Amino acid sequence: MSKVSYYTPEGLKKLRDELSHLKDVERPKASQAIGEARDKGDLSENAEYDAAKEAQGMLEMKISKLEERLSNARIIDESQLDSSKALVLSKVKIRNQTNGMEMTYTLVADGEADLASGKISVNSPIGKGLLGKSVGEVADIQVPNGIIKFDVLEISR
Numbered sequence: 745m746s747k748v749s750y751y752t753p754e755g756l757k758k759l760r761d762e763l764s765h766l767k768d769v770e771r772p773k774a775s776q777a778i779g780e781a782r783d784k785g786d787l788s789e790n791a792e793y794d795a796a797k798e799a800q801g802m803l804e805m806k807i808s809k810l811e812e813r814l815s816n817a818r819i820i821d822e823s824q825l826d827s828s829k830a831l832v833l834s835k836v837k838i839r840n841q842t843n844g845m846e847m848t849y850t851l852v853a854d855g856e857a858d859l860a861s862g863k864i865s866v867n868s869p870i871g872k873g874l875l876g877k878s879v880g881e882v883a884d885i886q887v888p889n890g891i892i893k894f895d896v897l898e899i900s901r
Contacts (some may be wrong), residue, residue, distance in 0.1 A: 749813060750820045750832055755856040759817065763810045766803065774800040784807075813855070830874045830899055832866055837898035838874070838883065846897070851875070870894075 751759065761779060781793035820832055830836045830851060837848045849864045851874060864871050864887040872886035874896070883894045 748816050748818055749855065750810065750818050750853050752833065752852070752856065753819055755853060756814075756817055756819060757856060759810065759814060763807065763814060766807050770803055771807070774803050828878055828899070830877045830896065833901065836874050836877075836896060837901045839893040839897055841882070841893040841895060848898075849874075 774796065777796040778793065781790060784790060784792065784817045787793050832851055832853065835848060835850045837846060839846045849862055849868050849870065852863045854865045854867055855861055857868070858880050860885045866872065866875060869887055870885055873883040873894070877883050879896055879899055881896050883896060885894060886891050
């Protein structure tokens with residue numbers, strides 16, 4: 745059974761652009777590399793041909809996985825989301841109870857996560873711990889060396 749993934753319009757466009765690039769640019773390059781290697785003679789002892797065929801197989805597998813992700817992708821309708829709880833696309837400001845450090849994260853789908861820009865996956869430990877929480881609640885988040893408690897300070901879109 746395939747797993748449905750939720751994306752913002754920008755995230756879905758990025759996924760479609762990547763698939764288009766693989767099909768329109770990378771696939772012809774792989775075919776050309778196989779053709780050039782084939783022209784070099786005996787295929788039984790041609791490592792270049794074997795490498796090109798293997799690279800093509802990996803490319804086709806990546807294309808297939810992207811197509812499957814796209815077929816199960818759904819766009820998130822932000823207008824239907826409850827803004828009083830931390831959900832996908834919520835911007836959540838939290839404070840670590842241990843050291844008092846404050847952080848702001850945007851909860852996004854797996855494919856759009858980018859910690860450098862403050863976007864974390866809803867399937868990450870922090871993302872899972874924050875889902876469904878309201879302002880004023882405490883999120884207990886399981887990490888490898890124990891449980892960290894975060895105060896939910898603010899939720900916005």
